[in-house]
Amino acid sequence: MNVTIIGTGNVAQVLGRVITEAGHQISQVVGRNTEQAQTLSERLQAPGSGNISQLKPGADMYIIAVTDFALEQIEEWMPFIEGGIAVHTAGSVSMAVLKNIARNYGVLYPLQSLQSRRNEAPVIPVLVDGNSETTVQIIQKFASTFSKLVSFADDEQRTKIHLAAVILNNFNNYLAVLTQDYCNKEKIDFHLLQPLLSETVNRLAYHTAEQMQTGPARRNDTETMTKHIAVLKNYPALQHLYIEFSNSITRFYHVVTPP
Structure with missing residues (x-):
């Protein structure tokens, strides 16, 4: 396929790379930042532009990898696409934002945290949708060329999955x-915890999270929890989360709900 990429952020950069590696041709890269658009276009060996009015016709797929806010305002800046399929890459934005942008449109949502700094792209599950059965089939076939995990998800399903991803990924990262x-200020080598973190994630591939829960709150070890809370007196944000998580875990495993 001939593919035009609109956007120059992490999603645009990583998708551009995997799409090219899958054998597709990047027809054009367009972004608001001229320098970034040129850099990405050179990397993908395609023409680049910092002006959306210079969007060229003739691509089979137009991948719109921009912020949710930009998508909500898309009719104000995006010219109408006569041919091809326009898709956005957002998790919680309706497919309908593209209804006045193209005759054929849909969603190509990469269910992954994408970072252009990584030399190799991670495994990328892709959720797709389209405004017709034919459009869905074309997007699915396209996505299948660079991902082995392609699923259909409508707006409601995709929003729910995106929410789960935010909780599992973004909240864990903030922790x-x-x-x-805490480790830096207490002169603790954070790398000592990385094998533990890897084990925590890896075993979820074989067991349920409920089965694998461990720790003081799981045991209802109030003495240890009280000690930990005291140690965190100079770390109010972490102390607050420790208390909230501990209380929630204790309720989940030790409070019996009346029949």
């Missing part, structure tokens, strides 16, 4: 942010 800060 790591606070933990790294």
Whole structure:
């Protein structure tokens, strides 16, 4: 397929790379930042532009990898696409934002945290949708060339999955942010915790999270929890989360719900 990429952020960069590696041709890269558009276009060996009015016709697929806010305002800046299929890459934005942008449109949502700094792209599950059965089939076939995990998900399903991804990925990462800060200030080598973190994630491939829960709150070890809370007196954000998580875990495993 001939593919035009609109956007120059992490999603645009990583998708551009995997799409090219899958044998597709990048027809054009367009972004608001001329320098970034040129850099990405050179990397993908395609023409680049910092002006959306210079969007060229003739591509089979137009991948719109921009912010949710930009998508909500898309009719104000995006010219109408006569041919091809326009898809956006957002998790919680309706497919309908593209209805006045193209005759054929849909969603190509990469269910992954993408970082252009990585030399190799991670495994990328892809959720797709389209405004017709034919469009869905074309997007699915296209996505299948660079991902082995392609699923259909409408707006409601995709939003729910995106929410789950935010909780599992973004919230966990923020816990790591606070933990790294704590370790740095307490002269603890954070790398000592990385094998534990890897084990925690890896075993979820074989067991349910409920089965694998461990720790003081799981045991209802109030003495240890009280000690930990005292140690965190100079770390109010982490202390607050420790208390909230501990209370929630204790309720989940030890409070019997009346029949």
